[in-house]
Amino acid sequence: MEIRNVESSDYYVISPLINEWWGGRQMSDMLPKLFFDHFNNTSFIAEKDGQIIGFLIGFLSQSHTDAAYIHFVGVNPDYRKNHVGKQLYNEFFNVVKESDRKVVRAVTSPVNKVSIAYHTNMGFEILNGDKEVDGVPVYSDYDGPNQDRVLFVKRID
Numbered sequence: 068m069e070i071r072n073v074e075s076s077d078y079y080v081i082s083p084l085i086n087e088w089w090g091g092r093q094m095s096d097m098l099p100k101l102f103f104d105h106f107n108n109t110s111f112i113a114e115k116d117g118q119i120i121g122f123l124i125g126f127l128s129q130s131h132t133d134a135a136y137i138h139f140v141g142v143n144p145d146y147r148k149n150h151v152g153k154q155l156y157n158e159f160f161n162v163v164k165e166s167d168r169k170v171v172r173a174v175t176s177p178v179n180k181v182s183i184a185y186h187t188n189m190g191f192e193i194l195n196g197d198k199e200v201d202g203v204p205v206y207s208d209y210d211g212p213n214q215d216r217v218l219f220v221k222r223i224d
Contacts, residue, residue: 068151069113069115072111074107075103077103082098082100083095084119084141085098088142098124098139106125109126109127109159109162110122110123111123111155121142121151122139122155123158125138126138127163134170135166135168136171140156152185164223174216174219175217177201177215183203183217190221192219193217193218200215203217
């Protein structure tokens with residue numbers, strides 16, 4: 068497996084795969100092409116035999132100079148449990164460290180139990196929200212009406 072930076076053209080390969088990789092959930096609208104055009108240095112592709120098997124889209128916060136943000140991560144279901152996600156996260160963490168950032172933030176939906184478990188296993192803390200869903204703290208209406216979200220933070224040493 069090879070890890071490389073995202074290129075603008077990767078959008079056209081990844082976008083059609085997103086809903087499939089998320090088991091039919093309509094997620095592709097959450098990752099517009101602008102992320103592939105403007106965050107190349109902090110976003111990564113995992114490839115095996117020339118095929119994209121995973122990606123991480125992240126960026127350094129412009130508003131919070133000590134923080135970075137992971138916007139979207141996906142791994143082909145056939146390659147889960149092969150540490151593809153972990154390698155992508157570690158590549159991002161390396162950029163965060165090199166940029167002298169101390170905090171990485173991420174957000175997920177409370178229905179995405181796999182994402183919640185993955186982030187906590189990677190050392191992310193769940194921030195206390197204003198309510199709980201299935202025992203998990205969430206922020207009500209974080210992404211709009213009825214769009215509650217779980218917020219994560221990880222300190223980088």
